[in-house]
Every structure is written in C-alpha cells, then in structure tokens.
Amino acid sequence: MAISFGVRKHIARWQQDGLIDDAVADRLRKDIDNRGSGFGLGGILALLGAVLLGAAIISLVAANWEAMPRLFRVGLIMAVLFIGYVGGAWRESRGDKVFSQALYLTAAITFGAGIALVGQMYHLSGEASDAALLWVAGTMVAALFLRAPVLVSASVAISGFYLFCSLEPANSERLSYLWLVPILAFICAGLVWYTKGKAARHLIALLSITYVFVVRFDLDRVGILWLAAIAGGALFLADALRNRALERLTGWAEAIGAYGFIMLLLALIFFQFDEFSEGVANQVVIGFAILGCSIAGLALSGHRNLAVRWSAYTVFSLEVLYLAFETIGTMIGTASFFLSAGILVLLLAAFVMRMERRLQRKSPKSEVTA
Template identity: 65%
Template sequence: MAFSIGIKKHIARWQQAGLIDEVTADLLRKDVEKTRSGFGLGGILAVLGAVLLGAAIISLVAANWEAMPRLVRVVMIISVLWIGFVGGAWRASLGDKIFSQVLYLIAAITFGAGIALIGQMYHLSGEASDAVLLWIAGTMIAAFCLRSGVLVIAAVATTALYILIILDENMKSQTYLWLVPLLLFISAGLAWYAKAGLARHFIALTAITYVFVVWADMNDATVLWIAAAAGSALFLADTFLTNMVERFSGWSKALAGYGFLMLIITLGLFQFDFFDNIFSSTTKGNEVVSAVAILASAIGGLTLSGYRNLAVRWLSYTVFSLEVLYLAFKTIGTLIGTASFFLCAGVLVLLLAAFVVRMERRLQAKTAAAQGAA
C-alpha cells in the first residue's frame, strides 16, 4: 500500500511537471491499482492477529486439556480446522484476499497443535521431528487444494522449524539431508501453482539456512566451498545471462541477491575461522585473505550488478562499510587512545559516506544509460 501511494505521488509530480499528460497519468494510476497486492498494513496486522489467536487457542486448550473429555478435545480441534479451512474457502469465493488467508493460517496452526496434543493424549511415541513432518505434509496438501499463498508460506516456515528441531535432536538421523531439499522443491512448485511470490523469499532463506546447518552438522569445509560456488553462480548468471535466467525463473534479480548473500555469509565464516582446518596458514592470514575476498566481492557486486539490482547494491554497500569499519577497529583501535579512535572512526565513516554518494551517482548514470540503450 505504501509503495503504491509513493508511485501515485510520483505520477502526480510527473503530470504537474508536464512530463506526462492527463490520459497517461490516469492509465498509470489504474495500472498501479490493478497490480498492487492489497496485502498492506491491514493484511499484515490480520496475519499477526491470526498467529496470536492460534497461540491463544493452543494455550487455552493446553491449559484445560486434562479437564476435558477426550471426545470434546478431538471435536474442538476438528471444529477449528473445519471453520478455518471451510470458512476461509467461503471467504475466498467472495473475493476476500485477506481474511480468507487469515482463517487458513489459524487452521494450519491448529493442525500442528492438534498433532502435538493428540499425541500427548494417547501417549504416542516418536520424535518431535516426525510430528512436524506430518504437520508439513498436511499444510502442503491444504495449500494445494485451496491454492493458498499463506499456506505455502506456512509450509515453508514449518520446514524451517523442522530444521531447528533436527538441530535440537543433535542430528541423530541424516534423513534431513535429502528430505529438506525435497520439501523445498515441493514448496517451490506450490508457490508457482498458488502464485505466491512472497513464499519464494521464504524458500530462499530456508534453503540458505539448510546449507549452513549441513555445514554445522558435517563440520566440513567442502560444504562452504560448494555454497560459495553456488552463490557466485547465481549472482553471475543474473549478471551475464539476465534474459535467460529471467525467462526460465521470472525471478533473476532475487536469485542473484540471495546467491550474493550466501557468498558473503560463506566468506564471513572463513574470515572468523569458525573451524580450524580450512586453511593451512595462520588465523591472522585467514582473516586477511577473507577480508580481501569480502571487499573484492562487495566492489564486484556494485560494479557488475549494482546499477540494476537494488538488493545486491545495498548488500554490497553494507558489507563493504562493515568490513572496512571492522578492519579499522581491529587494527588502529588497539594502537591509539579513545579520543583519537573516535576521530579516526568519524573520518572513516565520512569517507565511506562520500564513497557511497559517488557510487550512487555513477550507478544512477549507468542505469539511465542502460535504460536509454533499451
């Protein structure tokens, strides 16, 4: 909603400046109204309310669980599921894009709570991860049947919960190595089927989390090298094969951004030497090599893709600034007094600001040139 309001202000300014006529301005405003998602602040608050309501239902039932007859417990869970899924489908049939998803989300939360509570009621044995897998499967089936984007996001979020539970269970089983990618692949298919663009961001973040969980489990530097290579490949594919990647994925810029993020995180792990056997050199040598690689990646990101990819652009600025500040604090911070330290830090931050301003001008000029050529 805020984004569409900002666009409308720009349209009004363009019209007032004589850059576009009234007919073009009206067409642009209608296009903004037609293409905006409508899931603004009201939708976000509605989803937050659904999560809180689901938590309240779980807490209420759990607090009085022993006092309720078993039949009442089961009927209560089924009733909430019925109201959530059927009520949501009814609201969706009326064109409601917010409260239909809210009802779906309440039902999905209740489904997970119901699995846990019924397992406790009948003293069913098993790992918590197995119960979460059942929760994921049920949510995915509901997302497919109802073609709901919120349910796809709920399935991905539950997959992330599964990864955390696997961590808590100390990796007793290696099944997650192939199961999590399979779940994310199915989620990607559901996101495409339900036209849930937001779900793709959750899938990407969960995939990145999975990669580093695998590294933590195996304690093998090879996983990080593969992650760095995969992140670089995604970034470079968007840079040099933009049209092809966009044609096949429709999401080239976001893929490049997440690939670049994975590369930066990997280089950060190398720098801080989370394990001892990555390099054969000393820890300080590791830090210097990794720092140079991080700075080079940030500059490379700005140069190759920053003029057209805002995610890469601001991630590069952030990483470059933090790395320069870290290296400065690490080196000069131990050599000078407090007042001199703050003086040097202030000068350094101003120099970084000047760098960002100059880069912004160059990138904007490059963007304008690219648009003119197109």
C-alpha cells in the first residue's frame, strides 16, 4: 500500500535522526506488516473492474434480452448471482480479501439489474423506489450471511439511490422515504458493527447529511436547518470536549466530530444563501457566524482532528473572499478588487501558516499522526 510505504519512509527517517532506536523501528515495521490488509491500488482496481464487469453484463443482457428465451434469461441472472456470491465466499475462505469482494460486488450489481429486467420481462408494475428497496434488502441479507464489508457499502449506496428515486413526483407514496431512509441507515450501521466494515461508516455519514438537506428542499421547512445545525454542533462538541468518552463509546470519535462540524457549517451556508438571501446585511451576519464557527473548530479540535482543521481552513478562506466580494467588490473597480483580493489571499495564507505553527505546538504528535 502507498500509505504503508510512506509510513516506512518516516520510520527510516526517525531512525536515522535518532528519534527512535532500532528495536522500536523493527516493531513498527512488523506492526505495519501484521496490520496490512492488502487493499491498496490493486483492491481499488479490482472493485472498479467488478463495477465495469457488472455494467457489461447488464448491457449485454439488455441488448439481447428479446432474443433470449425467458427461462434462459432467468437462468443467466441466477448463474451470475451464484458465481458472484458462492465464488466470492470460496475465494474469501482461501484468504483472498480482494477478488472475493469484487465477486460480491458483481453479484450485488447483477441482482439490481435482474430486478429491473425480470420486471420488464413479466410487465410488473411498480415504482423505481420499490425496486430499489428490494435491491437494498437483498444486498443487506447477502451482507449479513456473507459478512462482507463491501456489500454493506453497496447497501448504503443503494439506500442513497432509493432516496433520490423517492423524490420523483409520480411516486404515489413518495414521502415514505422520510422514515425508511433512517431505518435503512440504522440497519446498515448494525451491519457495519457485525462485518467490521469501516469504510461504510463514512458512506452512512454522507447519506445522513444528504438526507437532511434533501428533506429540507423537499419539505421546504427552515426548522430542518436549525435541527441540522444543532445536531451537527452537538456531535462536534462531543468530540471536541469529550473525545475519550466518545471514542470509548463509538470507536470513531474524530470522524463523528468532523462530520458534525461539516453539517453545522453546511447548515449555516444554507442559511446564508437561502433563508437570508434578501439583502447583503443578513448575509454578512451569517457570514460572521460561519467565520466564528470555523475559528472555534480550529481552537477546540483543530490541533488533533485534521478533517476539522482543513474544513475550517477551507470554509474560512472561501467565506472571507465571498464577504469581500459582496461588500468591497461592489464598491470598487475591477483592478482595485483584484488588488484587494490578492492582498486578502496573502493575509489568509499568513493566517493559515501561523495557525499551523500554533496547532503543531499544541499537539507535538500532529506531524506523526498526519
């Protein structure tokens, strides 16, 4: 893995500089070897190949669908499912952690395509969201029995597909997603715990954030933004102020704090551009609140939480430039604005560099953990 290679370079440098002795360096290298999952570039390419293979199977079957006998069509889908799930289980039993996941993913994609193709073949009526629900249910069952992390990630992705299918105006029960998506996310969270599928946790967090703002636009209620801001701020403060307790409870404290911080900032940004779009004064007020939250994020957990740190830097810089454009930029000429913007960017760079020095002094281990 590229990450392991980078860590090995740091270990060699620390050993050469005398920061660690030979025994510690050997133990660190041995720990990297023992913990290495082998899921590097090769694993990513294997999963990409599985997606492309699934798409090829779908395209091939769909292009020749009418020319095939019905029994052969169903048999072909079942054969691919059997090869994907049983073959993946066989490869995993042999210690293969890469191609087994690729076979599982191919079977999951084929299952979704099979639902659509069989429904077309037998002229079954129904909404796309109903097919997505059946797809995610089947994938969850497969993830449960096979204990496959990649199938948990696929279940979360299909849940997101269901969310957007439910937004179609023609859907007769379109608002059922309001309670079904949280249930799907909760089940996926249970599967994450059961399968130890750590990557799916990030997808669940992204699905949750997407769900909040989709509901905001769909129902057009400002209270949802307030709830999102409060929930995001609470999650961020839980990590910032009670990091050890949250880590013991969830084992994922820094990521929870980072996603909560991002949700808080996104809610404030939506307030700025949506709820208070009439008049510059309101936007400036919300802008200062965004700047304040960014600085608070840096002060409270920026010294140890890289995601919070760089989210705060990014939002702070963009917000300062936006406020400058909305206030100063409307009153001066183009050349003067570019001059002011250039000076402002240099000042932002000086601010970031100074903050980096302060944060690194506050946390001497930050360079090692980064």
